[in-house]
Amino acid sequence: MxxxxxxxxxxxxxxxxxxxxxxxxxxxxxxxxxxxxxxxxxxxxxxxxxxxxxxxxxxxxxxxxxxxxxxxxxxxxxxxxxxxxxxxxxxxxxxxxxxxxxxxxxxxxxxxxxxxxxxxxxxxxxxxxxxxxxxxxxxxxxxxxxxxxxxxxxxxxxxxxxxxxxxxxxxxxxxxxxxxxxxxxxxxxxxxxxxxxxxVHTAIFRPAPDREKGLVFYSGAFRARKGVMALARAAGIFLPQVPHARLVLMGFEADLTKQDILDQASGVADRIEFLPFMEQRQMAELMAKAEVFAMPSFYESCGNGWVEAMSCGVPVVGSTLSCGPEIVADGVSGLLADPARPEDIAEKIVRLLSDAALAGQMGAAGRERALKRFSVEVAVxxxxxxxxxxxxxxxxxxxxxxxxxxxxxxxx
The missing domain is CATH 3.40.50.2000 (Glycogen Phosphorylase B;)
Incomplete structure (x- = not known):
């Protein structure tokens, strides 16, 4: 050209x-x-x-x-x-x-x-x-x-x-x-x-008619700063508490390998699934089926995953650090957890998995927030x-x- x-x-x-x-x-x-x-x-x-x-x-x-x-x-x-x-x-x-x-x-x-x-x-x-x-x-x-x-x-x-x-x-x-x-x-x-x-393209990242019960989803590079290791440790706590739950990590190896992550998941490695990084339409379809999106990052400049999940109407477990409180309204569109405390992350995930009404309310609020603050039209x-x-x-x-x-x- x-x-x-x-x-x-x-x-x-x-x-x-x-x-x-x-x-x-x-x-x-x-x-x-x-x-x-x-x-x-x-x-x-x-x-x-x-x-x-x-x-x-x-x-x-x-x-x-x-x-x-x-x-x-x-x-x-x-x-x-x-x-x-x-x-x-x-x-x-x-x-x-x-x-x-x-x-x-x-x-x-x-x-x-x-x-x-x-x-x-x-x-x-x-x-x-x-x-x-x-x-x-x-x-x-x-x-x-x-x-x-x-x-x-x-x-x-x-x-x-x-x-x-x-x-x-x-x-x-x-x-x-x-x-x-x-x-x-x-x-x-x-x-x-x-x-x-x-x-976020809100017409692509949109709510799905049905959700997969117990699906906890993460998307992004496998980096320590994104709280992936903390999430894996939390999985060792929340997966035994919720027998039907599973954790799906979509992304690619950056400064962490899949084995690094599994090594932190005490006794529940068989309930953690890895998917390759996908183009946005494919990722949006999978994300929208989740009951919870979890990305307890230590540091984010914006947190695309949080924004995309909210656009899908999926309640978020985010982070109390960096821009987390600015992007995810704590108690409204999601719950913020301390990424240095796996037990806090696990408690927030279990709360959303066990309270469908709360999860639905937060998912709907997240969708509204995405349309008003994070849509392509607003950014343009x-x-x-x-x-x-x-x-x-x-x-x-x-x-x-x-x-x-x-x-x-x-x-x-």
Missing amino acids: TPPRRRNFRRECNSMHVVFVCHEYPPALCGGIGPAVATLGRGMVRAGHRVSVVGMYPDVATDGGPGFAAELDEGVRVYRLAVPGRMPGLNWYWFRRTLRAHLVRLHANDPIDVVEWPDFLGTFWRPIDGVVDVLKVHGTALSNRRHGLRQRLPSTTFALEMRTLRKIRNWIGVSEWFNAEWREAASVTPEREVVVYNP ARSDSFYRACIEASRAERGGDRRRAEEPGAGT
Whole structure:
């Protein structure tokens, strides 16, 4: 797929060309960032905008072509650039140079209004004239280190992430909690900021007519920070108490293996099932059949799993830590547990499994909450408004710079 011819869309309509820099776009195996970008990008297309996604991916088959593979995903133009392997020790430089060069070419063919950058890996390098840069504060390698979690990345990455946080002064946080944490951690006050929760496609993640009795469901990467080990320990408590219950974990091995998880499930390993990570429609069908969704994370920036489960009308056992209380209304759309206390997690799961009326009430409240706060339509509207505010502010700043340059004696 070749870039479209240059056109002045600003004069033709009120649409924007928005580019998301994303290195995890589906079907790449990833955490929550890729699906969130895909959901928002498709929603922006349906709202009449032009959307491109540009990112670096290993094993890109370019067949001797321009160094990238291109595809069209529900109107979203996706450019998967081959990760450069130039010089040991300087790959971080070639990575960012290659990414920026592609953005420059794309801008020359179809003028870009906004580039939304991820904070993860700190891939922002230099601005492009006439393009507004926005930072999605979603989760950095620094975040994991800050919370005492293992991170196998070079120290250069941490420095580049901090540089990106300080260079881009338009912030979109995926939760109030996360924005506040990184204002403090980076010692930065953004010039403009807003919260846009990771969106859920509420027509895909919707309640099912029937639920599977006793099904406790988890979806996501198998990471210590997501409370998977704590959930496995809790399973050793709640599964014996509820004979018909079982725990299903859908995801992929990240810093934990399946065996690591089973080793924590004392005496109940035969009632724990693993499923491979699936595309969203398949995952939504399985999630909607659960009686309880459990993800007692130690740390989340938004918690996509909680949002998706609420959209399915499934009551959530979430976390008292990080953004948990902001995303899941405790006692309303779910119950929050201390991830450091498996007995607390187990007690909350048993309460929901044994009280169908309570579970139904919380599931319905969660669905309503998802529609009002986490839907694609809400995320598109808030993103659109913020992008336009940043564009207008940028134009005003450039106009002020020109006026100052034209003042008598400005060049002396």
